[in-house]
Amino acid sequence: MIYVLIPEREKAKIRTKNKVQTKKYSIPDNLKELGLGKTYYIKTYGCQMNVHDSENIKAILEEMSFKEVDEMEKADLILLNTCAIRENAHNKVFGMIGRIKHMKEERPNIIAGICGCMAQEEGVVEEILNKYKWLDFVFGTHNIHELPLVLEKSMNSKKLEVQVYSCEGDIIEDIPVKRDSKYKAWVNIMYGCDKFCTYCIVPYTRGKQRSRNPKDIIREVEKLKKDGYKEVTLLGQNVNAYGKDLEISYDMSNLLIDVAKTGIDRVRFVTSHPWDFTDEMIEVISKYDNVMPYIHLPLQSGSNRILKLMGRRYTKESYLELFHKIKNRVKDVAITTDIIVGFPGETEADFNDTLDVVNECKYDSAFTFIFSPREGTPASKMKDNISLKEKEERLYKLNELVNMYAKEANGGYLNRVVKVLLEDKSLKDGFNFIGYTDTMKLVNVKAPLDKLGKIVDVKITNVQSFSMDGEMVE
Numbered sequence: 001m002i003y004v005l006i007p008e009r010e011k012a013k014i015r016t017k018n019k020v021q022t023k024k025y026s027i028p029d030n031l032k033e034l035g036l037g038k039t040y041y042i043k044t045y046g047c048q049m050n051v052h053d054s055e056n057i058k059a060i061l062e063e064m065s066f067k068e069v070d071e072m073e074k075a076d077l078i079l080l081n082t083c084a085i086r087e088n089a090h091n092k093v094f095g096m097i098g099r100i101k102h103m104k105e106e107r108p109n110i111i112a113g114i115c116g117c118m119a120q121e122e123g124v125v126e127e128i129l130n131k132y133k134w135l136d137f138v139f140g141t142h143n144i145h146e147l148p149l150v151l152e153k154s155m156n157s158k159k160l161e162v163q164v165y166s167c168e169g170d171i172i173e174d175i176p177v178k179r180d181s182k183y184k185a186w187v188n189i190m191y192g193c194d195k196f197c198t199y200c201i202v203p204y205t206r207g208k209q210r211s212r213n214p215k216d217i218i219r220e221v222e223k224l225k226k227d228g229y230k231e232v233t234l235l236g237q238n239v240n241a242y243g244k245d246l247e248i249s250y251d252m253s254n255l256l257i258d259v260a261k262t263g264i265d266r267v268r269f270v271t272s273h274p275w276d277f278t279d280e281m282i283e284v285i286s287k288y289d290n291v292m293p294y295i296h297l298p299l300q301s302g303s304n305r306i307l308k309l310m311g312r313r314y315t316k317e318s319y320l321e322l323f324h325k326i327k328n329r330v331k332d333v334a335i336t337t338d339i340i341v342g343f344p345g346e347t348e349a350d351f352n353d354t355l356d357v358v359n360e361c362k363y364d365s366a367f368t369f370i371f372s373p374r375e376g377t378p379a380s381k382m383k384d385n386i387s388l389k390e391k392e393e394r395l396y397k398l399n400e401l402v403n404m405y406a407k408e409a410n411g412g413y414l415n416r417v418v419k420v421l422l423e424d425k426s427l428k429d430g431f432n433f434i435g436y437t438d439t440m441k442l443v444n445v446k447a448p449l450d451k452l453g454k455i456v457d458v459k460i461t462n463v464q465s466f467s468m469d470g471e472m473v474e
């Protein structure tokens with residue numbers, strides 16, 4: 001091993017008032033042919049932010065002359081872009097590392113590495129250094145732009161190269177991007193998170209909250225529009241807190257207005273933390289037709305006691321007040337949520353409070369999870385006396401309820417005509433396209449083949465809990 005820089009949890013949680021640096025990406029000329037004649041494959045785990053990071057990584061690799069292949073077995077370079085949010089995400093990655101080991105035994109020239117949120121975890125990197133020394137490289141979420149240098153070192157030394165920074169992070173502009181879709185695009189508006197919810201690993205793996213300069217965001221959206229993109233999704237762990245760390249007075253409602261004014265057909269954003277949701281934002285969403293009436297508003301728990309232990313900074317009552325305000329002001333809005341069951345010490349009464357909120361909000365859909373202790377987070381040290389069996393029963397009960405309301409919400413679309421962006425082929429017999437409604441409902445659509453990439457009117461002919469079917473109408 002020639003150089004090791006490993007992550008440190010104590011450093012990763014430090015937050016200072018130091019100014020965030022905006023830097024520009026560049027790749028040294030001598031590395032542009034490092035991958036000549038070689039292929040790569042990236043497997044991406046986790047949230048949209050990771051998906052978008054992989055789009056950047058792909059473009060960087062292609063600048064280095066690597067070519068993408070769609071099967072891991074055919075690749076010379078394998079990269080796992082990992083997620084650390086729950087234990088099962090971890091297990092999947094270690095399972096995959098095992099598979100790569102076998103491949104490397106047969107083809108020793110394969111170069112394999114990991115990046116993403118797990119790479120930012122002290123415990124994970126220690127495990128890699130102890131048990132998986134045969135891997136070639138590890139880099140973190142803060143130095144994606146340094147991938148060419150990390151790869152060069154690893155390829156030259158033929159030894160494990162670990163370079164992970166535990167820092168608050170900078171903003172790197174002009175990283176190239178190879179987008180998965182020609183019609184819809186992810187646009188980062190901020191990085192990191194300062195909320196430190198007690199169960200969550202993200203503030204440790206992604207650094208402090210850093211908002212991108214509005215001009216850079218608008219420029220990116222304008223270019224996307226010019227290139228024919230129909231939809232942008234503004235990305236951040238807490239998009240509603242956008243701008244709070246900028247030196248100018250400019251917030252998420254200002255940004256939404258400016259993005260809407262570019263005239264791009266559809267504007268979406270995730271994730272909205274209920275704490276920072278302002279009335280101005282609600283006004284903007286209801287006023288601009290191209291800001292989509294779809295909001296992901298994570299609840300996590302309906303119990304005030306548990307919300308406090310989670311450090312969520314809102315109560316059941318204030319959440320419900322916000323929920324109804326949005327429902328009342330934004331026409332036909334769809335609202336989805338995230339819920340955690342089995343947080344340490346969650347009683348039956350606490351769980352019932354969560355069910356009460358679900359019964360009141362009747363979400364369009366919800367992502368539900370069993371609490372997973374993450375190393376180094378405050379909640380992982382809280383006393384937890386609920387059995388896994390009990391937690392699984394709660395999850396099952398919650399899912400039954402959530403699915404019932406999802407189906408009910410979809411039911412309201414039957415025979416209606418709605419706008420759908422036809423974005424890909426459908427795998428369902430009798431349908432050519434899949435696409436999403438303004439409200440983010442997945443629809444299998446029958447439409448003429450030349451309509452791919454267009455927003456068309458679709459009459460809904462059939463609904464299920466998780467998708468619907470429809471036919472294009474002229």
Ligand code: SAH
Nearest residue numbers: 199200237271298338339340369370371372
């Ligand atoms: N920034 C977003 C959440 C991002 S993580 C927000 O604050 O709402 C996505 C979801 O994963 C969370 O909303 C939460 O429901 C879930 N999650 C995060 N940490 C978890 C943990 N330790 N155990 C179980 N679920 C977790």
Ligand code: SF4
Nearest residue numbers: 193195196197200202
């Ligand atoms: Fe995690 Fe909370 Fe930040 Fe969301 S707001 S990323 S749940 S710490």
Ligand code: F3S
Nearest residue numbers: 046047083084085117
């Ligand atoms: Fe996972 Fe990191 Fe996203 S932990 S959910 S990939 S920010």
